[in-house]
Amino acid sequence: MADPLSGRAKRPVSAALAGPYGHPFHPILVTVPIGAWVASVVFDIASHLVHDPAFLAQGAMWLIALGVVGALVAAMVGFLDLFAIPPGTRAFRVGLLHMTLNLLVTAAYAGNFLWRHAGHGPAGSVRAGMLTLNAVSLVVLGVSGYLGGKLAYRYGVRVADEITQAEGFVAPRPGADRSAG
Template sequence: MRSRARFAGHAVHPMLIVFPLGLFVTAVVFDAIHLLSDSANFAVAGAYTTAAGVIGALVAALFGWVDWFSIPAGTRAKRIGLVHGLGNMVVLVLFAVSWLLRLDRVSWEPTVTSFVIALAALAVSGVTAWQGGELVERLGVSVDEDAGLDADSSLKRSVSRPARTDPAAGHG
């Protein structure tokens, strides 16, 4: 099922999700280093990367919802997509709360509570990332109909091209 939100021949949502995931993991690492070393620089870096991750997650979510609305109703993909999206909203809210807990702190220092919330958010994001992989790799969401090992470049423009078949699958 081809994604509706595309750029340069590729689905936008899978391109964007790497940024908030990377930023969230990095923020937790910076906060852990701060808590172990008491370095104010790592506290500030953790706060900024958390904020950037929340913003990136909001942008990625918009494109995810565009794709979700195009999945046919009553399918396993629709159900997993809903749980995936709602789970990622939980991740986003948890990281936002973690960030907000540091607002009144000197030098953006994380509290133990904000750090634990961020760790919980990372755990939830591991589950939702697996669900995203299930959607793409198992259920074919955001995969072009003509995908294959010898498919044309996604940048190749063609008004109408027939769907490719996989000779190895017996459809040759």
């Protein structure tokens, strides 16, 4: 039998805002900032490899902005998931560290955007300091992502319980409709 504290962390505070049982919105939403920020690093590096780099530098700047907006939306939903975790537990502490790192990364990217947008915006290859801040922020995001994975896969936060999961591993009876599921 599952511990009642861990069972509480599987249910959403608000299914309409955080996603229904067993299908949270936070992991779906984090793909926007992660994808945008990874692409911005690629654009930053590529800006040093082409003859006319301004379009890549400008693209990286706007990808960073898109990532910041996406991160703020994902953070609001993630905050609701954090409320589902009982305080004082190891999972809650990991959740707080995950949230703190993500907020620091988002602030670093917001600062990076403002730095790039200052003056007339990007004109040439991305400067080394901006690229370094981008890369370091991405590494910290990776550490935070590891912690997010630990919350879901190790501690089962917002993941359906094993009895519900077992439904997916029941073999259909011979002759039964196999298209369901």
